[in-house]
Amino acid sequence: MNEIDREQAVATHGKPAQVLDAARALFVEHGFGASSMDAIAARAGVSKATVYAHYASKQALFAATTRRECRRVHERMALPDDVGDLSLSRALTDIGHSFLQAILSQQNLTLLRMVAAELPRFPELGPIFYDSAPGLTLASVSGYLEQARSHGLVDLPDCRLAAGQFLGALRGDSQIRALLGLTPDVDDAEQIVDAAVAMFVARYAIVTPARDGR
Known part of the structure; x- marks a missing residue:
């Protein structure tokens, strides 16, 4: 299983999925630049440390969010x-x-x-x-x-x-x-x-x- 496949498997449930849901909502509402990792953690109901444990940076989080959304479209x-x-x-x-x-x-x-x-x-x-x-x-x-x-x-x-x-x-x-x-x-x-x-x-x-x- 490659890195992207592993990421996608993890992101389907639990805290990683909560983080991605929160990130997508904030990115759409406020844009990438105005959405802080603190705000994403608060929206997801997890600590900022938890966010960073799964995603090393906001760019990595955006990439994971985008891949998940696009995968859902691609699966159709x-x-x-x-x-x-x-x-x-x-x-x-x-x-x-x-x-x-x-x-x-x-x-x-x-x-x-x-x-x-x-x-x-x-x-x-x-x-x-x-x-x-x-x-x-x-x-x-x-x-x-x-x-x-x-x-x-x-x-x-x-x-x-x-x-x-x-x-x-x-x-x-x-x-x-x-x-x-x-x-x-x-x-x-x-x-x-x-x-x-x-x-x-x-x-x-x-x-x-x-x-x-x-």
Whole structure:
């Protein structure tokens, strides 16, 4: 079990979970800079020594909080366990719907706004958030496409690039509208996903010729 997996296992219950719950609430309410370790300990109902026993610094606590929140979102991503379970179009459609729902959730939008607001003072938050959220999703979709390529379903010179193109097509204008407090175009979620899948399949899918008599 690596360090992140160990951290995630510990943070699911007991005092570590209390600390993460308190930290998330204060980070959202007051921002990273204005949330002290003393305030986090008080909100969690534990001593500051207990907080430091689990998290060496506020940056480490933010990283753990972000990873937990992003893991919850990531767990809702509909990535097939086996590339052979679903057709390419069906798998991409499922991924598309779960991804769109995740990035437009209030939980995700709140976290993204907070990170963006704090970046000028705490630039280290940028890579922490990226590696825990967009980077993790990109790697997962890229991994699926690598499996699809090995099964002869797609012709992809660069799976990571293609995964980014697909996720970008799904984001479209909806995420920026949501971040700006405008009504996202989610009524057309079906249309957005169908269009992104159709473009991807038209560009990258390998069409297997039907055999005679079938």
